[in-house]
Every structure is written in structure tokens, then in C-alpha cells.
Amino acid sequence: MIEAVGLTKRFGAKTAVDQLSFQVRPGHVTGFLGPNGSGKSTTMRMILGLDRPTAGHVTINGHAFRELPNAQRHVGALLDAKAMHGGRRARTHLLSIAQLSGIPEKRVDEVLAVVGLQDAARQRTKGFSLGMGQRLGIATALLGDPQVLLFDEPVNGLDPEGILWVRNLMRRLAAEGRTVFVSSHLMSEMAVTADHLIVIGRGRLLADMSTQEFITHNSAGFARVRVAGTGPDGRDAFAEILRKDGARVLQEPDGALRVTGLELPRISDLAHEGGLRLWELSPHRASLEEAYMRMTRSSVEYTSTDDPRAQLWETDPLALPQWEEGPAAPEVPQTGFFAPPPPAATGGSGFLMPSEPGELAASAQNNPEASR
Amino acid sequence: MTGAQTDPSTHSSAPAAAAYGPPVESRRPHLGHALASEWTKLVSVRSTLWTLGSLVVVVVGIGMIFIAQTSSGDYANIPFTTPALFGMLVGQLAVMVLGVLTITSEHGTGLVRTTFTAAPDRHRVLTAKYLVFGLVAFLTSAGSVFVVGTAAAIAHNGAGAGSHSTGEWAGALEGSFYVTLLGLLALAVGALVRHSAGAIAVMIGVVTLPPVAGAMLSIWEASAPLGRLVLQHNAPVALMQLFGMPSGTSPSGSPQTMPADLTQMALMLLVTGAAMAASYVVVGRRDV
Numbered sequence: 041m042i043e044a045v046g047l048t049k050r051f052g053a054k055t056a057v058d059q060l061s062f063q064v065r066p067g068h069v070t071g072f073l074g075p076n077g078s079g080k081s082t083t084m085r086m087i088l089g090l091d092r093p094t095a096g097h098v099t100i101n102g103h104a105f106r107e108l109p110n111a112q113r114h115v116g117a118l119l120d121a122k123a124m125h126g127g128r129r130a131r132t133h134l135l136s137i138a139q140l141s142g143i144p145e146k147r148v149d150e151v152l153a154v155v156g157l158q159d160a161a162r163q164r165t166k167g168f169s170l171g172m173g174q175r176l177g178i179a180t181a182l183l184g185d186p187q188v189l190l191f192d193e194p195v196n197g198l199d200p201e202g203i204l205w206v207r208n209l210m211r212r213l214a215a216e217g218r219t220v221f222v223s224s225h226l227m228s229e230m231a232v233t234a235d236h237l238i239v240i241g242r243g244r245l246l247a248d249m250s251t252q253e254f255i256t257h258n259s260a261g262f263a264r265v266r267v268a269g270t271g272p273d274g275r276d277a278f279a280e281i282l283r284k285d286g287a288r289v290l291q292e293p294d295g296a297l298r299v300t301g302l303e304l305p306r307i308s309d310l311a312h313e314g315g316l317r318l319w320e321l322s323p324h325r326a327s328l329e330e331a332y333m334r335m336t337r338s339s340v341e342y343t344s345t346d347d348p349r350a351q352l353w354e355t356d357p358l359a360l361p362q363w364e365e366g367p368a369a370p371e372v373p374q375t376g377f378f379a380p381p382p383p384a385a386t387g388g389s390g391f392l393m394p395s396e397p398g399e400l401a402a403s404a405q406n407n408p409e410a411s412r
Numbered sequence: 413m414t415g416a417q418t419d420p421s422t423h424s425s426a427p428a429a430a431a432y433g434p435p436v437e438s439r440r441p442h443l444g445h446a447l448a449s450e451w452t453k454l455v456s457v458r459s460t461l462w463t464l465g466s467l468v469v470v471v472v473g474i475g476m477i478f479i480a481q482t483s484s485g486d487y488a489n490i491p492f493t494t495p496a497l498f499g500m501l502v503g504q505l506a507v508m509v510l511g512v513l514t515i516t517s518e519h520g521t522g523l524v525r526t527t528f529t530a531a532p533d534r535h536r537v538l539t540a541k542y543l544v545f546g547l548v549a550f551l552t553s554a555g556s557v558f559v560v561g562t563a564a565a566i567a568h569n570g571a572g573a574g575s576h577s578t579g580e581w582a583g584a585l586e587g588s589f590y591v592t593l594l595g596l597l598a599l600a601v602g603a604l605v606r607h608s609a610g611a612i613a614v615m616i617g618v619v620t621l622p623p624v625a626g627a628m629l630s631i632w633e634a635s636a637p638l639g640r641l642v643l644q645h646n647a648p649v650a651l652m653q654l655f656g657m658p659s660g661t662s663p664s665g666s667p668q669t670m671p672a673d674l675t676q677m678a679l680m681l682l683v684t685g686a687a688m689a690a691s692y693v694v695v696g697r698r699d700v
């Protein structure tokens with residue numbers, strides 16, 4: 041069990057981690073998700089006592105990391121696949137770390153077998169690929185057979201087979217009752233690996249919920265509706281009809297309507313009653329990746345103007361539906377794909393993209409302050 | 413490559429126990445464990461071989477050349493260990509480089525994070541580094557000096573050599589210890605600076621600047637006493653003195669103006685001790 045309370049880290053004027061409170065429970069894989077530079081590694085370094093928090097504190101099984109009687113037997117961590125002396129052989133590297141806590145030499149061979157590096161054991165690590173480095177880092181983390189495991193971006197540089205292997209390893213470690221905390225900047229990876237998600241952006245907590253909840257809240261279905269004819273009249277009229285029936289309607293740049301809150305047959309019935317023909321009525325599902333990108337886009341640290349994703353984050357004022365009302369008008373991107381409107385905007389109390397990340401953090405179920 | 417079939421927790425028996433605890437007994441690790449780890453680290457990288465190898469080669473090599481060029485008569489006033497001095501003046505650089513690398517190589521690669529995650533009691537690790545490096549540096553230095561001294565004693569034990577006491581061997585041990593202290597100072601500087609090139613530059617400055625600075629200070633009337641003091645109390649001079657060349661650089665030619673061996677050693681101990689103390693404070697507190 042890892043417990044962070046008000047964890048804050050400033051580097052000069054820069055706040056890398058801002059008032060982060062969360063719990064990581066045993067028996068689950070907990071994904072730690074956030075764009076590059078959002079403070080994942082800094083948080084992990086603070087958990088491991090490598091960096092001193094500016095404010096707040098974090099404990100592992102109730103102890104500050106540096107006060108654990110035998111840290112290696114309680115906590116294992118992979119922080120950086122390249123964090124080893126290139127001139128040292130893989131096995132010697134592991135041995136030197138094992139000896140720090142008096143871990144027997146045979147355990148070194150065991151973990152080498154676990155990560156599949158038996159044949160590279162006598163190789164100097166400077167010849168290692170990134171993937172082999174990750175495996176050796178994971179082996180280092182497993183040395184003490186610890187209860188708590190932290191992995192910072194463990195699938196970076198791995199091939200698909202390696203990614204699958206890491207995923208299965210994490211799940212198995214969690215199934216044994218261990219606490220597994222894995223960071224990633226990839227939603228797609230975490231969606232299949234983690235049982236629980238902690239999402240941060242610019243060092244602040246954006247979401248803390250089970251992966252299942254996250255999926256339900258963030259990949260809502262919607263219908264794409266295209267009214268016959270090229271003019272805006274029929275479209276606007278139908279949008280009005282749909283809204284009266286309780287739907288949320290957004291206009292997409294190609295002239296189609298994005299409808300949430302109504303079943304497809306009901307939309308068809310309404311069109312029929314209104315004497316309108318439809319050229320398109322299709323069901324869609326927003327991807328988790330979109331939801332994640334929408335959630336974190338205000339907090340993305342490094343955006344390039346050449347980045348093809350940048351257009352997703354750009355709001356085209358012309359594309360905003362004129363008839364949209366209410367406080368939570370979602371921005372509709374100019375091109376590409378679209379995220380669904382936040383469920384909470386329709387009156388639900390579900391997850392929403394907050395303008396102030398603190399709001400959400402406060403309402404997050406697993407807020408340790410609230411649960412006490 | 414799916415070596416994942418092996419269970420990572422081979423000691424674990426409960427399949428899905430919610431309260432998983434480390435099955436291996438969880439005693440607090442002690443300094444001995446850290447010493448073993450540091451020994452493994454030291455002997456498993458090539459830089460150790462290169463630096464200590466060059467120390468041995470330089471001390472023994474230059475020593476043998478010196479022995480070959482001298483006769484028994486030359487040892488009437490100097491100890492048999494003096495031939496080791498010239499190599500040691502160069503070899504001290506190798507000791508300092510190894511001292512620096514012992515810690516900065518961990519910072520340079522990021523290995524220090526792995527180390528301090530496995531052993532959050534950082535002082536234990538630092539102490540082990542000082543002890544292992546210090547012992548290895550001392551034994552290598554003293555061993556090389558012993559080889560040269562023995563060779564000189566065997567080659568030039570003629571009548572002209574006069575009488576030699578075991579006291580000169582003690583002086584050679586002191587000299588080796590002095591070089592070891594320089595290495596420990598280098599390790600401390602490395603721990604403070606965390607950067608190989610930076611720390612080595614500092615150490616080269618520590619060894620080479622005082623003679624130059626002292627000479628410059630001696631130019632002006634007002635600072636001349638200070639200049640003389642600096643000229644008498646610095647690493648190369650101390651080393652020469654400990655290896656039995658008391659009048660080597662005395663400006664006035666009068667040996668009694670030179671400080672005692674003990675003073676030189678005390679000064680070095682003071683500087684090294686202060687740097688080591690600082691390294692403990694800083695390493696214990698700093699973010700890595």
C-alpha cells in the first residue's frame with residue numbers, strides 16, 4: 041500500500057508535482073497515467089525517497105521509504121532502463137545490488153531467468169538494447185521479492201512480445217497480492233494492463249478511479265446523424281427537435297450532427313415524425329485515447345506546432361455549434377475524430393474534464409482524505 | 413523470449429493472498445553487505461584495472477629505471493624507498509581518478525538511483541565506498557612502493573649505501589597513506605560535485621596549484637611569508653618529504669625550516685576529513 045498525501049515538488053519556480061493525494065492498493069495493477077513531463081517520474085522518485093518532497097508526504101505500508109528496515113525486501117523499482125554502468129556485466133550488476141541487502145546469489149540467477157536474460161548474463165550492459173535494459177531493470181526490481189513494485193514506463197523500447205510479457209508479469213505480480221504501480225503516457229497500454237487508474241496532468245490529479253469506471257465514463261456512445269440536403273436549415277431544425285427530446289447535439293465540421301443521449305431508433309422516429317430524410321445514422325464509440333487526450337490536453341507540457349495531434353487540441357471557433365447552450369459547451373475539434381461530451385454536463389455526477397483539476401480530485405472516490 | 417514462465421516469487425506459496433509479505437527474512441542489512449556490494453562493483457569495471465594498473469606500472473617502472481641509474485653510494489643519505497617517489501608523483505593522479513570515478517560513475521549513469529533505492533541508508537553505502545576504495549588504494553600503493561624499495565635494497569646493498577633502518581619503510585607507508593588520503597579526498601569531491609570531469613579537474617587543481625600559487629605569492633614582499641608557507645605545505649612537497657627527500661625543495665636549503673612529517677599528515681587528514689564530513693551531510697540530504 042502506497043499512500044501519498046498532499047505530495048508537492050517544486051524545482052525552482054517550476055511545480056512538477058502539485059498537491060497529489062492518492063492511494064495504491066495491494067492486489068491490483070495501478071496505472072499512473074499522464075503526458076510527458078506531467079510529474080510521474082518525480083512522484084516515483086519521491087515515493088522512493090530519492091527526492092525530498094517540497095510539501096506533503098508519502099508512505100509505503102505506513103513507513104516513510106527511507107525508514108523501512110530492509111527496503112529491498114519491501115519495495116522494488118524500475119526507474120530508468122539505462123541506470124546501470126555500461127562496463128559491468130548484467131549478472132555482476134544484479135549481484136552488486138543484491139549484495140547490498142544480503143540477498144543470496146542464487147536469487148540473481150532466478151530473476152535473470154524470470155526476465156529471460158540468462159543468455160545475456162555475462163554480457164556488458166552497454167551492448168544492451170533498450171528492451172534488454174528494461175528487462176534487467178525489472179530483474180533488479182524483483183531481486184528482493186518485494187511486496188511493493190514500482191515501474192516507470194516499463195514498456196518503453198519493448199517489442200510487442202515484450203510488451204505482452206510485461207503486461208502479464210504485472211498482472212501476475214498483482215494477483216499474488218502485491219502492490220503494483222506502473223506509470224505510462226499511453227492510455228491504450230494502461231487500459232489493458234491496469235485495474236485502477238491515477239491520471240495526472242501538470243503534476244495535478246485529474247482522475248483516480250477503476251479502469252472500468254474510467255471506460256464507462258469516458259467512452260460514451262454517440263450517433264452521427266446527417267440530414268438530407270446540403271443546406272443548414274434542415275440540420276438546424278432537426279437539431280432543435282432532438283434537443284427538445286433530451287439529446288445533446290453537437291455539430292461536426294462536415295455538417296453532420298453528433299447526438300448523445302438518444303437511442304438510434306428514437307432518432308429515426310423523430311426524423312420520421314418531423315418529415316425529414318436522413319443520409320446517415322450511425323453508432324459510434326469514442327476511444328479511451330481521445331478521452332485521455334481531452335482530459336490532459338490543457339495540461340500537456342510539450343506541444344509542437346508540427347504535431348499532427350495538435351489540431352485535435354485546437355478549437356476552431358467556427359465549428360462551435362451556435363445552438364449549443366449551457367455552461368459546459370465542449371469544444372469541437374476542427375478535423376479528425378471527436379471525443380464525446382462529458383457525461384456530467386448532462387446533469388450526471390460522472391466524470392468530467394474539470395477546468396480546475398482540484399475539483400475532480402476532491403470528488404475522486406479514492407481520495408484518501410475523504411476515506412478517512 | 414518468454415522466460416516469464418518461472419514464478420518471480422519462488423518462495424511464495426499462497427497464490428492470491430491479499431496480504432503478501434516478503435517471505436525471505438527481513439533483517440536490517442549492515443555495513444558488511446554494502447562492503448561486499450562495493451567490492452563487486454569495484455572489481456567488475458575496467459576503469460579500476462586501468463587506474464590501478466597504471467599506478468603499479470608507473471611506480472614500479474620509473475622506480476626500476478631510477479634504481480638502474482643509481483649506485484649504492486647514492487643511497488648513503490636517502491632511503492631505499494625513494495626511487496618509488498617519482499612514480500608516485502605521477503601515480504597519485506591515477507588514485508585520484510579512481511576515487512572520483514568510484515562515485516561519479518554511479519551519478520553519470522543513474523545507477524545511484526538504483527543503489528539508493530536498494531539501500532536508502534545512503535551513509536552505509538558511502539562508508540562502504542570509502543572503506544573499499546581506501547583499502548584497495550592503500551594496498552596497491554604500498555605494494556608498489558614495497559616492490560621498488562625491496563628491489564633497491566637488493567640491488568644497492570653495497571658498502572657505500574651506509575646503514576638503513578626500518579624507519580624509512582614506515583615513511584614509505586606514510587607516503588602510501590598520504591596518496592590514499594588524496595584518493596579519499598577525490599572520492600569526497602566526487603560525491604559533492606557528482607561529475608567526473610569536474611571532480612577530476614578540482615583534484616588536479618588541488619595537487620598542482622599550490623606550488624604555482626606559492627611561487628607567485630613569494631614574489632611580493634607582503635605575501636612572501638604566506639607564499640613560503642604554501643610552498644612548504646602542499647601535496648607534492650609532502651610526498652617528497654615522506655619518501656625521504658627533506659631538502660628537495662627547501663628554498664633556503666636549510667632542512668629545519670621544513671614542517672615535520674606529522675604536520676604534513678595532519679594537514680592532509682584535516683582537509684580530507686572535512687571534505688568527507690561534508691560529503692556525508694550532502695549525500696544524506698540531496699535529491700539524486
Ligand SMILES: Nc1ncnc2c1ncn2[C@@H]1O[C@H](COP(=O)(O)OP(=O)(O)O)[C@@H](O)[C@H]1O
Pocket residue numbers: 051054055056074075076077078079080081082083341
Ligand atoms: N531534477 C529536476 N530539476 C528540474 N526540473 C525537473 C527535474 N526533474 C523533473 N523536472 C521537471 O518536472 C516536470 C516533471 O517531470 P517528470 O516527473 O520527469 O515527468 P514525467 O515522468 O511524467 O514525464 C518536467 O517539467 C521536468 O522538466
Ligand SMILES: [Mg+2]
Pocket residue numbers: 077080081082192193
Ligand atoms: Mg518520466
